[in-house]
Amino acid sequence: MEEPVPEDKNKFSAGGTTFIVDSRYEFIKKIGHGAYGVVVAANDHQTGTKVAIKKIPNAFEDLVDAKRIVREIKLLSFFDHENTISLLDVMLPPHRTGYNDIYIVTDLMETDLHRVIYSKQALSNEHIQYFMYQILRGVLYMHSANVIHRDLKPSNLLLNKQCDLKICDLGLARGYDVNTENLTEYVVTRWYRAPEVVLNSSQYTEQIDVWSIGCVFSELLGRNPLFPGEDYLDLVQKIIAVLGSPSPEDMEFIENPAARRFINKLAKKEKTKWSTVYPKGHPVALDLLDKMLVFNPIKRWTVKQCLEHPYFNGLHNPDEEPLASAPFDWSFDNFEPTKEILQNMVYEEALKFHPA
Known part of the structure; x- marks a missing residue:
């Protein structure tokens, strides 16, 4: 039997991939398939805008890839510029560790x-x-x-x-x-x-x-x-x-x-x-x-x-032509990745968008 979907979540399928996203997001259509996962367009009912949601399934199987994903999340949340893609949300995983999928929400571009x-x-x-x-x-x-x-x-x-x-x-x-x-x-x-x-x-x-x-x-x-x-x-x-x-x-x-x-x-x-x-x-x-x-x-x-x-x-x-207000702090990048460390880092990034 499939697990029931929590009330605060929406479930849909796109490109052979099952998405379970926060209920504020309503699926419009699949828009892409990258090396790391499937991307869909969705309505964000909280802001009244259209967004892109990327699901990275089994994100921690390859630790080098997972570290890249963490790096990208940290960079995007640091950047604030019209010509770089904006990170709008990282969905909060169910627990600090032990989960597999990452959902990232960004600007929707055609x-x-x-x-x-x-x-x-x-x-x-x-x-x-x-x-x-x-x-x-x-x-x-x-x-x-x-x-x-x-x-x-x-x-x-x-x-x-x-x-x-x-x-x-x-x-x-x-x-x-x-x-x-x-x-x-x-x-x-x-x-x-x-x-x-x-x-x-x-x-x-x-x-x-x-x-x-x-x-x-x-x-x-x-x-x-x-x-x-x-x-x-x-x-x-x-x-x-x-x-x-x-x-x-x-x-x-x-x-x-x-x-x-x-x-x-x-x-x-x-x-x-x-x-x-x-x-x-x-x-x-x-x-x-x-x-x-x-x-x-x-x-x-x-x-x-x-x-x-x-x-x-x-x-x-x-x-x-604005410059960055400060250099990006790369000190976080100097670690030997393990599944738990990376899962914890993604969870910490997600908390910035979901203050308890």
Whole structure:
């Protein structure tokens, strides 16, 4: 026999998954299926708004994944910015420990940039400019909070009908002065990886996000990924085919001798003109792209510099590009995860939304 559903809960099924949510939420439809679970749209009768509810079933089976989920919850509850997804609720688990599922409630967005890029919808220069501006504005805020996103790609950039953009999926985010020996568990989609990540440099900074944003920019301009590498070596070759062979100075950040040898053995390439790659691209847009997709991270522009580029004339206003009021405190992240510790942490986060 099934357990009875408590009076203060609603039960429904979506995408083969059973949801048991607080009664304030009424199911509308399934909207997505991610690596970690099913996402539905729901009416929140308490606020009169529509929200997204993600159920992560058996969330603690894999402790590395569970730690990522905790990290994402903590980051989202810390962030307060128009261009990052808002955490609206973490449903209170039945007990402090011993439970399996996590329910997270966020803003409801209609679509994501990946779907827009591969749709039939025409994208004007104004559309692309506005998307890029919002991405950079959101990432400026993250970087000011000592957070590197590390997994920026079109499917992690959510949109609504008004073209408002919000960055999501922060489970891989890191600080850039946290002890970095565990940064190797970097599983971001390969096509958006900066050269210093691909070439396994231990010295990487927030500039890796600028590279990823440049890759998103190029995809908006060409409606195709610029560097669809099939593996690491193929990716490096595709990057060099467009950017040209790096100079010895621009390879100084590569500590791995095998990686240097591999690049030195490749046929020498001249840099391709961006106007050849994107003949319809606006010259000012291509000039900005050129500042973002720079092989050497030290010469790559920062997010702040990108926002000050003439491409954003009319949009850029430093007074409306808020920074974080304080850096995010990464000290919580330094622990060996166990099921009980992680369950307790999620419970503590949920209590913030459900004060007794």
